Amino acid sequence: MTAMTSTPAMAIRSAAPRSFVHVSDLPGSNEAARKAASRAVQSGDLVRVRRGLYFKVPGPTRYGPVKPRVEEVAREVFRAPNSGFGPAGYSAARILGLTTQVPAKFEASALRKADPPVPGVVLHVRSNPARAALNEQEIAVLEVLRSPEHFVDGGMTTLARKVNDLATAKAVRLRALGKAAAGETGPVKANHARLIAALRSAA
Numbered sequence: 001m002t003a004m005t006s007t008p009a010m011a012i013r014s015a016a017p018r019s020f021v022h023v024s025d026l027p028g029s030n031e032a033a034r035k036a037a038s039r040a041v042q043s044g045d046l047v048r049v050r051r052g053l054y055f056k057v058p059g060p061t062r063y064g065p066v067k068p069r070v071e072e073v074a075r076e077v078f079r080a081p082n083s084g085f086g087p088a089g090y091s092a093a094r095i096l097g098l099t100t101q102v103p104a105k106f107e108a109s110a111l112r113k114a115d116p117p118v119p120g121v122v123l124h125v126r127s128n129p130a131r132a133a134l135n136e137q138e139i140a141v142l143e144v145l146r147s148p149e150h151f152v153d154g155g156m157t158t159l160a161r162k163v164n165d166l167a168t169a170k171a172v173r174l175r176a177l178g179k180a181a182a183g184e185t186g187p188v189k190a191n192h193a194r195l196i197a198a199l200r201s202a203a
Contacts, residue, residue, distance in 0.1 A: 008036030012045060017058035020068070020076045024052060049073055050116065070120040071106045075136075077114050084111035084131035086139020088124050093144050093151040096137065096162055100153060109143055130180040137171050142180055145191040156191070160198035167199075174199075 008026040015021050026033035037054050040046040046054040047065050053076065055068045068076075071087075078085035086092065089107035093099040109124040111131060117123065131139060141163055149155045166172035174196075181192035 008033045009039070012036060012040045012056070015056045017056055018066075018068075019056045020049070020072075021046060021054040021056055022052060023054070050077075050118075053077070070118065071108075074106065074108050074114070074118050074121045074123075077118055078108075078110050082111075082132040084109070084126060084128075084134065084139065086110075086131075086134070086136040086143065088139075088143040089122075090151060092140035093153075096140050096144065096166075098144065098152045098154075098158060098162055109139060128180060128183040130183045133176055134180055135171075137166060138173065138177050138180070141166075141172060141177060142184065142188065145181070145188045145195065146185075147187070148191055148195075156194055156198055160195055160202060163195060164199055164202060 006027060008028050011026050012021060021037065023030065023033045023037055026036065028036075037046060037048075041048050041054070044065060045057060047057055047067055049055050049068065050073075053073075057065050059066075071091075075085065086109055087095045087107065088109040090099055090101045090103040091107040094101065094103070105120055105122050107122045107124065109126050109131075111126060111129070113125055114121075114123060131142070134142065141159075144151045144159060148159050152159045163172060163174075167174050178192065178196070181188055184192075
């Protein structure tokens with residue numbers, strides 16, 4: 001801990017704009033950290049997101065304080081590297097650039113529930129532990145494999161083209177994706193086999 005962040009208030013002031021501040025990460029006692037966060041909310045430096053979690057306001061606007069997007073909040077709640085967090089449904093397809101559909105709410109998947117739930121997020125709790133090793137884009141691919149003809153504009157052909165591009169850019173690891181797909185439901189396994197066949201035929 002540096003001298004500039006040796007107190008909760010200093011740590012809050014030094015936090016980057018548009019970053020999240022966890023009370024549990026602040027220096028000092030838990031009581032001092034909570035009080036510092038509360039004062040920062042009153043002064044307009046922080047916005048309370050949920051218990052123990054705050055958002056560093058980037059600056060005043062004519063429309064009031066800037067709040068984080070719901071997907072940013074969900075990502076922060078599931079910030080543990082082994083949470084298996086990623087987008088689901090049309091949200092997954094949209095993040096991959098595979099659909100023009102705009103979901104009414106952000107859909108996500110993870111290996112555990114959020115307690116309390118994140119408002120504005122439809123969370124699907126999955127039970128495949130191999131998901132813990134995947135990044136968000138790999139999770140997104142796994143999720144659209146549940147029904148590629150439903151979620152992807154252009155179906156499997158378009159999905160295979162996108163996955164090939166992501167694999168070439170090293171944004172998606174085909175081996176890790178395959179290992180995780182082996183622990184998924186029957187439709188995902190079958191669609192993953194179709195995906196691999198499409199990738200091989202295009203090679």
